[in-house]
Amino acid sequence: MIEIHHVVKRYGDKMAVDDLDFTVEPGVVTGFLGPNGAGKSTTMRMIIGLDAPTSGHVTVNGKHYAQHTAPLQEVGALLEARSVHPGRSAYSHLLSLAYTHGIPRRRVDEVIELAGLGKVAKKRAGSFSLGMGQRLGIAAALLGDPQTVMLDEPVNGLDPEGVLWIRNLLKGLAAEGRTVFVSSHLMSEMALTATNLVIVGRGRLLADTTVASFVEQAGGERVKVVSSDPERLRALLAGPDVTVTGEIGTETLQVSGLSAREIGSLAADAGIAIYDLTQQAVSLEEAFMALTNDAVEYRSSTDTETKGSVAA
Amino acid sequence: MTGVQITSTPAATTTANPRYKVTFRRVLRSEWSKFLSLRSSWITLALAVLATVVIGMVAAYRYDPVHADQHDAVALSLDGITLAQLVVGVLGVLATAGEYTTGMIRSTFAAVPRRLPVLWSKCLIYFGVVFVVGAAGAVASFLAGAGFLSGKPIALTLSDTGVLRCLFGAALYLALVAVLGAGLGMLVRSAAGGICLLVGALMLMPVFLDLLPSNWKTDVTPYLPANAGQSGFTLHTDSTMLSPGTGLLVLLGWVTAVLVGAAYRVKHSDS
Numbered sequence: 001m002i003e004i005h006h007v008v009k010r011y012g013d014k015m016a017v018d019d020l021d022f023t024v025e026p027g028v029v030t031g032f033l034g035p036n037g038a039g040k041s042t043t044m045r046m047i048i049g050l051d052a053p054t055s056g057h058v059t060v061n062g063k064h065y066a067q068h069t070a071p072l073q074e075v076g077a078l079l080e081a082r083s084v085h086p087g088r089s090a091y092s093h094l095l096s097l098a099y100t101h102g103i104p105r106r107r108v109d110e111v112i113e114l115a116g117l118g119k120v121a122k123k124r125a126g127s128f129s130l131g132m133g134q135r136l137g138i139a140a141a142l143l144g145d146p147q148t149v150m151l152d153e154p155v156n157g158l159d160p161e162g163v164l165w166i167r168n169l170l171k172g173l174a175a176e177g178r179t180v181f182v183s184s185h186l187m188s189e190m191a192l193t194a195t196n197l198v199i200v201g202r203g204r205l206l207a208d209t210t211v212a213s214f215v216e217q218a219g220g221e222r223v224k225v226v227s228s229d230p231e232r233l234r235a236l237l238a239g240p241d242v243t244v245t246g247e248i249g250t251e252t253l254q255v256s257g258l259s260a261r262e263i264g265s266l267a268a269d270a271g272i273a274i275y276d277l278t279q280q281a282v283s284l285e286e287a288f289m290a291l292t293n294d295a296v297e298y299r300s301s302t303d304t305e306t307k308g309s310v311a312a
Numbered sequence: 313m314t315g316v317q318i319t320s321t322p323a324a325t326t327t328a329n330p331r332y333k334v335t336f337r338r339v340l341r342s343e344w345s346k347f348l349s350l351r352s353s354w355i356t357l358a359l360a361v362l363a364t365v366v367i368g369m370v371a372a373y374r375y376d377p378v379h380a381d382q383h384d385a386v387a388l389s390l391d392g393i394t395l396a397q398l399v400v401g402v403l404g405v406l407a408t409a410g411e412y413t414t415g416m417i418r419s420t421f422a423a424v425p426r427r428l429p430v431l432w433s434k435c436l437i438y439f440g441v442v443f444v445v446g447a448a449g450a451v452a453s454f455l456a457g458a459g460f461l462s463g464k465p466i467a468l469t470l471s472d473t474g475v476l477r478c479l480f481g482a483a484l485y486l487a488l489v490a491v492l493g494a495g496l497g498m499l500v501r502s503a504a505g506g507i508c509l510l511v512g513a514l515m516l517m518p519v520f521l522d523l524l525p526s527n528w529k530t531d532v533t534p535y536l537p538a539n540a541g542q543s544g545f546t547l548h549t550d551s552t553m554l555s556p557g558t559g560l561l562v563l564l565g566w567v568t569a570v571l572v573g574a575a576y577r578v579k580h581s582d583s
Contacts, residue, residue: 049425050418051582066425070332075422083418085350085410092349093419099342100423101332140419144332 001026001179002047002075002148007056009042009203016042018203019056024181024196026147029174031194031211032183035292039203040183041080044152047181048077061147072101072144078137078151086126090117090136093125097143107143115139116165130157138169148179155189167193187288191215201292218287223255225263226276236266251275336429343433347441352406357445360399360486364449365456367392372457375464385461385468386478386547389454393482393545396449397489397514397538400442404493405506407434408574412501417583427578431498435491435571442490447483450545454479474547481545481556488541488563489514495570499577513566514538534559537566 002024009017017039024030034040045051046058049065057064060075068074084093094108112121115135120128125136134157141149151170155163170193174180184190190197190211197214199207207214215221227233230253234244242257255263260279267274347353371391408431411417424430454470461467468475492513497506517536521529533539534554543549543559554562 045582048422050421070334071425072423073332077422079418079422080415083415083422085346085414085416087352088346088349092345096342096345096349097419097423099345100334100338102335102338103332 001061002150002181003059004043004047005056005058007043007046007053007058009039009046009051010054015203017046017053020200020203020205021056022198022205022208024148024179024198026179027174027177028195029170029180029182029193030196030198031190032181032198032200033185033187033190033288034183034200034206035185037202038200038292040200041152042203043200044077044079044150044181044183047150048075050079070101070144072097072103073146074144075148075150076141076144076146077149078134078141078154080152082133083140084125084133084136086124088125089122090125090128090139091121093136094140094143097140101144103143107145111139111142114142131159131162134158135162138166146178148181149173150181152183153185154182155184155186163189187284191284199288199291206291214287215284218284221256221259222280223258223260223263224276224278224280225253225255225267225274226251227253227267228273228275232270233267233272236270236272237263254280334424334426334429336433339424339429340433340436342423343430343437347407347437353403356399356403356406357441360396360403360442361445361449361452363395363399364390364392364446365453367395368453369456369460372460375461375466377465383466384547385457385466386454386475386545388461388466389457390450390478390482390545392453393450393485396446396486398511400446400486400490401493401510401514402507403442404438404490404495405497405510406493406503407438407497408494409497409501409503409506412583413503421583427583428575431494431571431575431578434494434498438490438494439487443483443487446486447480450479450482477556478545478547481560484560485541485544485563488560488567492537492567492570495567495574498574499570535562537563540566 004020004022007017007020008015020039020043032040032043042051046053047060047065048071060068065071065075088096091108091112094111095105098105098108112118115138117132117135117139120132125133128136134154138151138154141151149170154166158166170180170182174195182190182194194211197207197209197211198205199209209217225233228251230246230251234246234253237244237255237258239257242255244253244255246253260277264274264277368389368391371388372385375388411420420430421427451470454475458467458469470476493506493510496509496513497503500506500509514537517538518533521532521536524532530552534543534552540554540559540562543553544556544563546553546556549555549559553559
């Protein structure tokens with residue numbers, strides 16, 4: 001469990017994180033979404049105490065990260081891709097981290113196997129590809145068998161096989177009851193792995209929600225129907241949870257709240273000919289961009305206001 | 313499949329298995345393994361020994377009583393310390409600044425978020441290693457040089473008064489310079505910046521002293537890090553130098569001051 005309490009982080013004049021306040025629950029994958037520069041990495045760095053918040057505080061399993069006797073057992077983190085000395089082998093790197101906690105060599109071997117680094121473990125980390133570097137970072141994150149796993153853009157640089165591996169890994173860790181907190185700037189990737197969503201833009205919290213309700217808000221599942229009698233069909237489909245839209249004079253309707261199967265049956269019963277019946281997934285990416293774009297505009301206007309008041 | 317299980321498991325996993333614990337001894341073990349696993353550590357140490365022994369031998373071989381700047385066999389055998397101090401100083405700078413330039417520091421501080429044990433461990437390890445290697449180099453240089461000097465008036469043996477004190481004083485000097493480098497590297501977090509400060513502290517400070525009035529200069533000069541340290545491995549210190557013990561203590565003071573600054577920066581700024 002990660003608790004972020006009214007955290008503000010300012011670098012000089014720049015507000016990197018502006019009053020973030022949310023909780024990351026165990027047992028599910030929580031996606032941390034936002035465009036580049038939204039403050040995701042800064043927030044993650046504050047969670048493991050690399051950066052100190054300007055105000056507010058962050059706790060992990062009820063304590064500040066640095067107050068735990070075995071921090072790597074509480075949180076395993078993958079930060080920016082390279083947090084490794086290029087002159088050291090993957091094995092030596094992991095072993096040096098393991099020594100700090102008294103983690104046995106056996107566990108180092110385990111995470112090397114788990115991350116698929118068996119063949120390159122004795123090679124210098126500096127010779128690794130981006131994908132191999134990510135795998136080494138993930139091996140390091142899992143080293144302490146941590147209660148909370150926090151990964152910053154883990155799929156960056158991974159091949160399709162690696163991306164699939166990450167998805168299954170994250171779901172598996174969450175299923176074991178761990179807290180899994182993963183950042184991404186790709187909504188589509190999060191929709192596949194995450195249950196909960198925390199969305200930020202320009203350092204501010206935009207949404208603390210679930211993937212399901214985000215999809216719902218974005219318009220849910222829609223069905224496109226092209227029929228011989230759109231007027232009559234529209235009347236037939238009407239109901240409390242159903243919305244039907246369509247331009248007058250065309251044969252096409254957009255329906256949400258009913259499945260393609262239900263629409264087809266209703267039309268058949270009424271003897272209306274169906275020419276096209278297509279299930280349309282909403283574009284999560286567009287909904288996400290709409291949300292974060294608003295944030296950018298909102299922030300710009302407040303920036304101007306602040307400057308004005310300072311000048312006055 | 314997972315959707316059903318997840319709601320029931322969190323309570324069971326909130327009690328962490330308390331098998332692991334960070335202790336100072338373990339951090340020291342970790343830093344030792346980091347030192348051993350970098351090829352550059354070994355190359356640099358070998359260079360430091362090579363510099364001490366080769367320069368010491370050449371000085372002894374070329375010794376000419378008429379044009380000599382050095383008055384005794386110990387001073388000749390330690391001629392290479394001027395170069396060796398830079399090599400071990402750079403080793404120290406890279407031990408700390410290297411973690412920042414490579415990004416390794418994030419892994420290090422994620423594992424040891426209290427941070428200071430990392431700095432102290434590095435200081436202890438580099439002090440110990442450089443002291444042992446420096447002592448071996450100084451003794452080897454002295455013995456090798458003794459071969460060329462035997463029969464000449466300045467010849468000395470290990471059992472002569474003050475000889476071992478000087479050789480081990482030189483090792484102590486090198487070890488303190490390595491720790492100074494480690495402190496500077498942690499303070500400025502950049503290899504280039506750390507090395508500049510190191511060279512400045514050891515070699516350029518006397519140049520700046522020329523700007524001072526001459527009577528101040530004579531008072532201050534013995535207290536500069538390199539001069540103070542040098543008195544620790546000089547057989548016969550004259551009136552312009554501190555006594556060997558005081559000299560090494562003054563150098564220790566400089567190193568401590570840098571470490572206090574480094575510790576403050578490590579503890580209080582973002583990594």
